[in-house]
Amino acid sequence: TLTLSPTIGSDMQVGGDWRRTGDFNPNSREVIFNGSDLQQIFDHTTFDYIRINNPDGEVILLNDIDVNTRLEVDPGALFNMSNRIVFGAGTFELFTNGTLKIGHPQGISNSGDIGNIQTTGNRTFAEEATYHYIGSSNQWSGNALPTSEADKVIIVELASDEVELRFNSGSTVLIASDGRLEIRSGTVVEGDTSSDISGRSIRGEGELVMKGGVFRFDRTLTSPGSEIRFPRLSGTYSDGDEGDLLGTIILAGVDDFQFLRSGRVYNDLIFRGAGTKVIPNATPDINGTVTIEDGVVNSQNYQFGKAETNLTMTGGRLINSSTGPSPDMNGTYNMTGGTIEFANNSATMQTIKGTDSRLYYNIDVTGTSVGNSGGNIHIGPGGTFTVKENGVFRINTVAIVGAGSFNMEPGSTFLYGSSDGIKSSGTTPSDGNIRVAGTRNFPQNANYGFFGTQDMVTGDGLPGRVNRIILAKNEGLTVTLSQNLEILNQLTLTRGRLVTNGHELYLMDTNPTALSAGSGNEDFAIGYIDGVLKRGVGITDVDYIFPIGRESGLQTTTIRFDNLVTLDFPTLTAQFRTDIPGNFYGNLPQEFGIVLINTLSEEGFWQIDAENITSATYDISLFARGFGSIFVPDGIRIVKRETGGEEWTVTGDEHFWGGTEFLYTFTQKNVVGFSEFAVGGNLQNNPLPVEWLSFTAQPAGGEVLLSWQTATETNNDFFTVLRSSDGEHFQSLGRLSGAGNSNQVNSYTFTDVAPLSGVNYYRVRQTDFDGQYDYSQTLAVEVGAYTEARVVAHNRQIHFHLPTESNETWNYRVYNLSGMLLYAGAISSASDGTSHILDVSSHQGQLLVVSLTGNRSVVTEKIMIR
Numbered sequence: 001t002l003t004l005s006p007t008i009g010s011d012m013q014v015g016g017d018w019r020r021t022g023d024f025n026p027n028s029r030e031v032i033f034n035g036s037d038l039q040q041i042f043d044h045t046t047f048d049y050i051r052i053n054n055p056d057g058e059v060i061l062l063n064d065i066d067v068n069t070r071l072e073v074d075p076g077a078l079f080n081m082s083n084r085i086v087f088g089a090g091t092f093e094l095f096t097n098g099t100l101k102i103g104h105p106q107g108i109s110n111s112g113d114i115g116n117i118q119t120t121g122n123r124t125f126a127e128e129a130t131y132h133y134i135g136s137s138n139q140w141s142g143n144a145l146p147t148s149e150a151d152k153v154i155i156v157e158l159a160s161d162e163v164e165l166r167f168n169s170g171s172t173v174l175i176a177s178d179g180r181l182e183i184r185s186g187t188v189v190e191g192d193t194s195s196d197i198s199g200r201s202i203r204g205e206g207e208l209v210m211k212g213g214v215f216r217f218d219r220t221l222t223s224p225g226s227e228i229r230f231p232r233l234s235g236t237y238s239d240g241d242e243g244d245l246l247g248t249i250i251l252a253g254v255d256d257f258q259f260l261r262s263g264r265v266y267n268d269l270i271f272r273g274a275g276t277k278v279i280p281n282a283t284p285d286i287n288g289t290v291t292i293e294d295g296v297v298n299s300q301n302y303q304f305g306k307a308e309t310n311l312t313m314t315g316g317r318l319i320n321s322s323t324g325p326s327p328d329m330n331g332t333y334n335m336t337g338g339t340i341e342f343a344n345n346s347a348t349m350q351t352i353k354g355t356d357s358r359l360y361y362n363i364d365v366t367g368t369s370v371g372n373s374g375g376n377i378h379i380g381p382g383g384t385f386t387v388k389e390n391g392v393f394r395i396n397t398v399a400i401v402g403a404g405s406f407n408m409e410p411g412s413t414f415l416y417g418s419s420d421g422i423k424s425s426g427t428t429p430s431d432g433n434i435r436v437a438g439t440r441n442f443p444q445n446a447n448y449g450f451f452g453t454q455d456m457v458t459g460d461g462l463p464g465r466v467n468r469i470i471l472a473k474n475e476g477l478t479v480t481l482s483q484n485l486e487i488l489n490q491l492t493l494t495r496g497r498l499v500t501n502g503h504e505l506y507l508m509d510t511n512p513t514a515l516s517a518g519s520g521n522e523d524f525a526i527g528y529i530d531g532v533l534k535r536g537v538g539i540t541d542v543d544y545i546f547p548i549g550r551e552s553g554l555q556t557t558t559i560r561f562d563n564l565v566t567l568d569f570p571t572l573t574a575q576f577r578t579d580i581p582g583n584f585y586g587n588l589p590q591e592f593g594i595v596l597i598n599t600l601s602e603e604g605f606w607q608i609d610a611e612n613i614t615s616a617t618y619d620i621s622l623f624a625r626g627f628g629s630i631f632v633p634d635g636i637r638i639v640k641r642e643t644g645g646e647e648w649t650v651t652g653d654e655h656f657w658g659g660t661e662f663l664y665t666f667t668q669k670n671v672v673g674f675s676e677f678a679v680g681g682n683l684q685n686n687p688l689p690v691e692w693l694s695f696t697a698q699p700a701g702g703e704v705l706l707s708w709q710t711a712t713e714t715n716n717d718f719f720t721v722l723r724s725s726d727g728e729h730f731q732s733l734g735r736l737s738g739a740g741n742s743n744q745v746n747s748y749t750f751t752d753v754a755p756l757s758g759v760n761y762y763r764v765r766q767t768d769f770d771g772q773y774d775y776s777q778t779l780a781v782e783v784g785a786y787t788e789a790r791v792v793a794h795n796r797q798i799h800f801h802l803p804t805e806s807n808e809t810w811n812y813r814v815y816n817l818s819g820m821l822l823y824a825g826a827i828s829s830a831s832d833g834t835s836h837i838l839d840v841s842s843h844q845g846q847l848l849v850v851s852l853t854g855n856r857s858v859v860t861e862k863i864m865i866r
Helices: none
Strands: 012-014 030-033 038-041 045-052 058-061 065-073 078-080 091-094 099-102 123-125 130-133 153-157 164-166 173-175 180-185 187-190 202-204 207-210 214-217 248-251 257-259 268-271 276-278 289-292 296-298 310-320 324-326 333-342 350-354 362-365 370-374 377-379 384-387 392-395 400-402 405-408 413-416 434-436 447-452 465-473 478-480 485-499 505-507 515-517 527-530 532-536 543-546 548-550 557-577 590-592 595-597 605-625 637-641 655-658 663-672 676-681 692-700 703-710 713-724 730-742 746-752 758-768 773-775 779-783 790-794 797-801 809-815 821-828 836-839 847-853 858-864
Touching (some): 405 434, 447 485, 465 478, 548 557, 595 676, 637 663, 692 758, 703 713, 730 758, 790 847, 790 858, 797 847
Parallel strands (some): 038 058, 045 065, 058 078, 078 099, 091 123, 130 153, 214 248, 248 268, 257 276, 310 333, 333 362, 350 370, 370 392, 377 400, 400 434, 447 465, 485 505, 485 527, 505 532, 527 548
Antiparallel strands (some): 532 557, 543 557, 557 605, 590 595, 605 676, 655 663, 703 746, 713 730, 790 797, 809 821, 809 847
């Protein structure tokens, strides 16, 4: 038996452990635990007064005790109650700066038989004290935890991170700037008050220290404009040892909104629950892993993560609308579910990072300014890359690859730039921009475009009918159709040449604005159709523009109907042709009123064909780009004839012109009927073109000798000799330097030592020092034996080609249109196939009739002398 004296001053000081096996009579005296090390109270004891006063130690309660009068924990003292209980009629007080370790599942309460302190007297807990929770099972803070704003310290050190601590204090727990919440282990939960009325939050200007553990927020906010941030503490975040925050923050709201506190350094972040989690500002410093399990994480246009940040997704959605490469996390990716949404709509591009080490699951493009950066974009098994309705995605020369799928929704836009285009199948490097092993969907009611830094084909994956086409290649590059293409609504030409390559390009919308020039493409000069354009028509008093041309440049034609009667689906088909036919000059020369037309521009002519148009009168404008030096444009007329016919005529009435040298536009009003159109004039006033005095091409012993002369040269850098087998597609044979600037006649020759068998087409391209260029006329030379007699006019000469195997004598006669005999003579065949030449330069600009008569055949030709 231990009995304390009732005399004042007979209090008992204990420096070690407390064990009781016999009787203890405190006799209203105080027992003071004031050791400097660990002290343990092993056995149940009834105290009258007990004081914990061990500034350098710790008293741990290993058994329940009773207090009859008072239990005090002094400033600086530490009382570890573990999961034991203090009973009795006495009072309890934790003084300022004292520490209480709380292990009871119910924490500490201010009344009743709940928690570690169950005395029936008053229970007092200082605001500025330390409350250290150490539960081994799920634990409540208890309603005695002080809530007023003060420099209190709350430490959470639960048995494991699977054990939770929730706050059920009387109100929100406020921690002032010198206080802190310190999580070492366990999971601290801010409950969802909509389902858990005991859930309380911790907020204030205090510090958040995490050496480990988890801080989870189930609470959500109904307003998307709320200023509340999670975690709610606004002080510094750290590990308590001058390092960055450790542990894991979880935003787990199942409804409405949660906002992550930005501007802090985090370790691991987990997002779960069906609600929306918002990143309200830049949050680049995430040292560990961002994990998305469910719901929506919207990082808006802010940086979220950095080069070392990892990303794990098992579900949910990550939305980002920032510019530049995205996502910002560049660490390890572990994607087994979920979707990353790219939602940038600003003028500056957002790009999806592609690399062989990163495997995406689902990607959704919802923004209008989304592209790619880096290498191929890999889509994993079961995943899909989707361009959503109204989304716009651009991919240059890399590809979307992997075991996943590719999908375009109706109303989406996809611009691509691989030289192989897009294909309906295939996974090899030559199979274009989409090379996924799963399904690929290219719908008709979507928009498609072409851009990038290399020539390309459209590919067989492009549907035969689409909603819109956008041509946005780098200037001078080509896109070649792989099949016929119908465009329902809009054709936008920004840069590059869209080469039809024998396929039909049909713009179905009859609104003239359905064809437009993109930004920077003034008058379609750097973006146009190389080939044939068919478009729907049907409206009067508006301009239907056909921005057509060839490799040499744009040769636009514009049609404006005054009157129009049609059947269903009326169309016009326009092309600019450079394959000058043998009967090109037809019935010329002719006088039309006071204008003499005795020559046509050999740069080319326009062919316009109509379908389902019953009758029409219209104005036509032709843009004659690079058509030599037209000295008197007022003397130029648009001439018209039936397609392939002979009779050129000037139809309509009023005409006018505009523009400057090399860029003239000629207009004829009130024209009827569609066919072939050319630019004609008087050779004496408008030598078209003026740069070239002559250009000849003669076969010689299995070779072809090309010769040309120039009268003047201005800023001329070099000539390029071009050859074609069909008059359309030319290849370079060689290059000769020009004279720069010259006012005297200069002569040039070039020999094609290996011409093609049959007909060879030749022309010369002249290039200025500033990169501008122009073409000579195109000449045709047949290589091989001549089997028939022919008569050809060239360079103010008549060339007689006689059959090589013929040994007979041929008689020729040359007449003017009045029937006057001008020349006559006899010639014989040459074994080497060379032609006989008759100089008729005194008849330049005139139409002559030539007959050539042999023993068994007669050849008669009407030819224009130029």
